[in-house]
Amino acid sequence: MPSYLEKRSxxxxxxxxxxxxxxxxxxxxxxxxxxxxxxxxxxxxxxxxLFKINSLKRKETEDYISxxxxxxxxxxxEALMEMPIGIMLINDDFYIEWTNPFLASCFDEDxxxxxxxxxxxxxxxxxxxxxxxxxxxxxxxxxxxVILKHExxxxxxxxxTEQTEIEKLYQEERTVISIIFLDNYDELTQGMDDxxxxxxxxxxxxxxxxxxxxxxxxxxxxxxxRFIAVFNEHILRYLEKGKFSILDDIREITAKRNLPLxxxxxxxxxxxSLPELGVxxxxxLDLALGRGGDQVVIKQTNGKVKxxxxxxxxxxxxxxxxxxxxxxxxxxxxxxxDQVIIMGHKNPDMDAxxxxxxxxxxxxxxxxxxxxxxxxxxxxxxxxxxMTEIQKNEALFSRFITPAQALEMATxxxxxxxxxxxxPSMVIEEKLxxxxxxxxxxxxxxxxxxxxxxxxxxxxxxxxxxxxxLVTELLEYQPKYGKIEMLEATAxxxxxxxxxxxxxxxxxxxxxxxxxxxxSQGADTVLVQKFLKEDVHTFIKRAKLIENVYFYREGVxxxxxxxxxxxxxxxxxxxxxxxxxxxxxxxxFVISKRSENTVGISARSLGDINVQVIMESLEGGGHLTNAAxxxxxxxLDEVEERLHAAIDEYLEGRNAE
Numbered sequence: 001m002p003s004y005l006e007k008r009s010x011x012x013x014x015x016x017x018x019x020x021x022x023x024x025x026x027x028x029x030x031x032x033x034x035x036x037x038x039x040x041x042x043x044x045x046x047x048x049x050l051f052k053i054n055s056l057k058r059k060e061t062e063d064y065i066s067x068x069x070x071x072x073x074x075x076x077x078e079a080l081m082e083m084p085i086g087i088m089l090i091n092d093d094f095y096i097e098w099t100n101p102f103l104a105s106c107f108d109e110d111x112x113x114x115x116x117x118x119x120x121x122x123x124x125x126x127x128x129x130x131x132x133x134x135x136x137x138x139x140x141x142x143x144x145x146v147i148l149k150h151e152x153x154x155x156x157x158x159x160x161t162e163q164t165e166i167e168k169l170y171q172e173e174r175t176v177i178s179i180i181f182l183d184n185y186d187e188l189t190q191g192m193d194d195x196x197x198x199x200x201x202x203x204x205x206x207x208x209x210x211x212x213x214x215x216x217x218x219x220x221x222x223x224x225x226r227f228i229a230v231f232n233e234h235i236l237r238y239l240e241k242g243k244f245s246i247l248d249d250i251r252e253i254t255a256k257r258n259l260p261l262x263x264x265x266x267x268x269x270x271x272x273s274l275p276e277l278g279v280x281x282x283x284x285l286d287l288a289l290g291r292g293g294d295q296v297v298i299k300q301t302n303g304k305v306k307x308x309x310x311x312x313x314x315x316x317x318x319x320x321x322x323x324x325x326x327x328x329x330x331x332x333x334x335x336x337x338d339q340v341i342i343m344g345h346k347n348p349d350m351d352a353x354x355x356x357x358x359x360x361x362x363x364x365x366x367x368x369x370x371x372x373x374x375x376x377x378x379x380x381x382x383x384x385x386x387m388t389e390i391q392k393n394e395a396l397f398s399r400f401i402t403p404a405q406a407l408e409m410a411t412x413x414x415x416x417x418x419x420x421x422x423x424p425s426m427v428i429e430e431k432l433x434x435x436x437x438x439x440x441x442x443x444x445x446x447x448x449x450x451x452x453x454x455x456x457x458x459x460x461x462x463x464x465x466x467x468x469x470l471v472t473e474l475l476e477y478q479p480k481y482g483k484i485e486m487l488e489a490t491a492x493x494x495x496x497x498x499x500x501x502x503x504x505x506x507x508x509x510x511x512x513x514x515x516x517x518x519x520s521q522g523a524d525t526v527l528v529q530k531f532l533k534e535d536v537h538t539f540i541k542r543a544k545l546i547e548n549v550y551f552y553r554e555g556v557x558x559x560x561x562x563x564x565x566x567x568x569x570x571x572x573x574x575x576x577x578x579x580x581x582x583x584x585x586x587x588x589f590v591i592s593k594r595s596e597n598t599v600g601i602s603a604r605s606l607g608d609i610n611v612q613v614i615m616e617s618l619e620g621g622g623h624l625t626n627a628a629x630x631x632x633x634x635x636l637d638e639v640e641e642r643l644h645a646a647i648d649e650y651l652e653g654r655n656a657e
Contacts, residue, residue, distance in 0.1 A: 086144070086157030090117060094125060103157055107140060124155070136160060172234035177277040178267040179285045180208070183293035185225035188259055200259055207253060211246045215239065229265075236269060236298075240308070243653065244296045247309040251294065262294035270301035291446035291462060305449045307616065323470075326459045327477035333440060333456060334366045337415035341406050341436070343373040343428050345421040347569045350531065351466045352420040353383060354495025355442065357488050358471035359417050360399055365478040371399050373406045373428050380570040381538065386491065386531050393487055403429035410435050417442065420467040422460065423450045423621075442470055444499075446612060448621040462623070465511040468495030472514040489523035494531050501577060505625060538571060545575045545590060556609070556647060557585045561592030563636050569600050573628070576602040587611055589647075591639055594630060599639045603627045610650070617646045 086103030090096055094117040104112050107120065117124055127135050127148065134147045139157075143164040147156040182204065189197045201224075208227065212219035215238065218230040247263055254261040266285025268277040280299050287305070288297040295309035334340055340363040344352030356372045363370030379387065391397050401409070406429060410416075416436040422443045424430050433439060439455040444464040464470050472492050475484065496515055500507045503515070519525070545567070549559040557579050561567055572590045579588035587605035594600040601618065603611035604626055611627045620629020631639050 084159060086155075086159075088112070088155040088157070090128075090153050090155070092153070094118060094128070096120065106142065106144075106157070106159075136164070172232060172237075174233045174269070174272070175274065175277065176231050176233060176236050176267060176269045177274070177281045178229045178231075178265055179281045180227040180229055181264045181266075181285055181289065181293075182225040183262045183264050183289070185261065188261060189224075200254075200261070203254065203257070203259075204250065204261065207249055208246070211249070233269065236267070240298075240306070244308045247294060247296065264288040264293040265296040267296065267298040269298060287447055287449075291448075307613070323473045324477050326457070327474045329457055330362065330440065330459075330474060331366055331478060333415055333438065334363055334368050336413075337368060337438065338411060338413040339363075339409070340368055340370040340415045340417060341373060341410065341432065342370060342417045342419060343406070343432060344419050345423075345426045346375075346428055347378055347380070348374065348383060348428070349380075349420075349495075349570065350382065350386070350491075350498040351468050351495035353386060354491040354493070355419040355467040355471045357396070357491045358468065358475055359419060359442070360396075361482075361484060361488050362471070362475060362478050365475075365481045367481065369399070371401045371406065371409065373403055373432070374400050375403060375428055378428070380568055381535065382531055382533075382570070385533070386494070389527070389531075390487065390491075393485070396485075396487065403432070406432055407435065412437070414438065415440065418452060418455075419443070419471070421445070422452055422458075423448060424452055425450060442467055442474075444470060446621065446623060448616070463508065465506045465508065466496050466499035468492045468499070469511055469514045472496075472518055473510070476517060484521040486522035486524060489518045489521040490527050493518045493523040493525070494528045497528055498532065506623070534574075538574075541567065541571060542575045542578060545572075545592065546578060549579060551584075552644060553647060553651060555584065555586030556589070557582065557587070558589045558591065558640070558643070560636060560640060561590075563593070565593065566595060567592040567600075569594060569602070569628070572600055573602040576604040580604045580606065589643060591636060591643065593636065597632050598630055599632075599634055599636055600630050601628060601639065601643060614643075614646045614650050617649065618642060 084102055085100075086106060087100045088096060088103055089098040096112045096115050096117065099112045104110060112120055117128075121137070121139055123137050123139075124146065127137075127146065128150070131150060132148060134145060136143055136145050138144075142159060143161045145158045145160045147158070149155070189200065192200070205221065208219060211217070212229060215235055216231065217235060220228045222228055244265065247265075250261060250263050264285060266281045266283065266288055268280030268282075268284060271277050271280065284297040284299045284305075287299070288295050291297070291307075295307060298306040298308075300306070340359070342356040342359045342363075344356055348356075353372075353374075360370035360372055387397075387400075390400070410432065414436050415438045416432055417440045418427060418433075419442050421427060422441050422445065424433055427433065433452060439452060440457045440459075441452055441455045442459045444461055444467050446462040447460055459470060459474075461470055468491075493515060496511060496518075497503070500511060503511065515523075545559050545561055548561070549557050552558050559575060559579060561572075572592050572594075576588045576590045579585055579590070582588075587603065587609040589611075590602045592600060601615065601620070603615050603622070605611045605624070607625055610624050612622050612624050615622055615627035615629045618629045619631065620627060622628055631642075634642075
């Protein structure tokens, strides 16, 4: 059958031919009317026949269009009523005005008309109010993708249950690669004979093999202290629910045999490329080891990191060899630079200042000028007392510069050394990190998710008492160009003293070795005590904070400052330390305003409660026994509620293990 356009193409040549014939006959009639009359008679019959055909064609076209319109209308009605797509019309009061039969069948109802959406599908109400265009919801145990047309008050429902199940299955079956590392294997086996080492290997391997078999994990030992485990996302979720109990199993079983061994596990997940998964797993393991080991780190593709474990204090496994290697590498970097700029964290404490002075001395020993960045408006009374003493030493005092001066002095060959922190957001002047390409990080805190990008050298030892202790060891391996002065040694000793609470917390044998070395270099312990003295006003402020203390959970003491009073971070930390000395206190938390829009929390514990994990859940960090955080745009009461929730989550999670 000709198409509509083809029929139109027949009609117009007829009109053209008729017009041409009339013109020709008219001309002929002018010259010979008889012949013209004969021509007219002869033309009537063909033209009548053509008109007849044209009328028939027009009728066929009209019939075709009428039939097509009916078919289209019928298809539309069938699609509206019978296709497996739900359609719903609602009014402004969320009452259903009409639905197609398919949607009613999804609710096991004959009709939904007249029912309130609050009764039928209350989960749709927030989506409609928020002007959401599309969302996946669950109705009667099935998944629907809902498309909302707000102006028409029209909702389309597409059943995506099978698609969702397939996506879920795909997610659960994705490959996960993890690297398992025996943290202190080399140290434990160093003095063992072959039989004892073999016995330890058998114990560890049997525990891990049983764990892998029970959980459906492919497990392979690749070296004496390293294993590879391959599994899927579904198994990973199960291990997360159990808080990776394998960490506790290894620690407890080996401890009973006087072989305190711990595991660190780095997990790579969320990628389809196996090489990229391997890189992610190794990066996670590096982060776990940087935080002191005995924990699991799961790096996700969205940049977020999950932590499990980390219940014990890091085991001291630093060696003199490593300190010597770091010292030599630092010496080379300093020698290749034109100057050294040293920077600690905001609100610097004795450890940050002491370590900075120590690094400045290392630069001097390598015949390079070192400058210490400090903000005079951002120091507490103890640091002010130290700076008053430093002013008496013009050569040292002249090397303290402001952040603005540091930015002006920085060149392409300048070396920037960050001490006592590894977070860009915590340094005194973040612009220096962006301006100076050569950066060294020296810190004793457990590594957090936030880290300075691409440093040349990283010396992070979370089991060390302080950064001042690490710098003191580096000093011992520098060229003996210039003797350490009494004030420099005293500043380093003050840093160690403050961070160990006068050698009572986080103190190892290497801490006393460093203190002994500093004492031999002329460190004045009386001057240290002078730096650490506090005035009566500060003591009264701390006492007022302690006056508000209460026990939230057994052994957990919380003190909260006044809403209208801003208190320095150092005083908050000192209050938390003081609370920890009280009878019955296992962990202390002090909450107070730091500035108009900032609330700070200082947390301390004796080791039974991991305050680092609690503070990390509140965007902070630190050590197992010493941590803190700062929260912006929140009131004291809101922060207190968040702290309660974090403590509850930690204690309940620990009890569930």
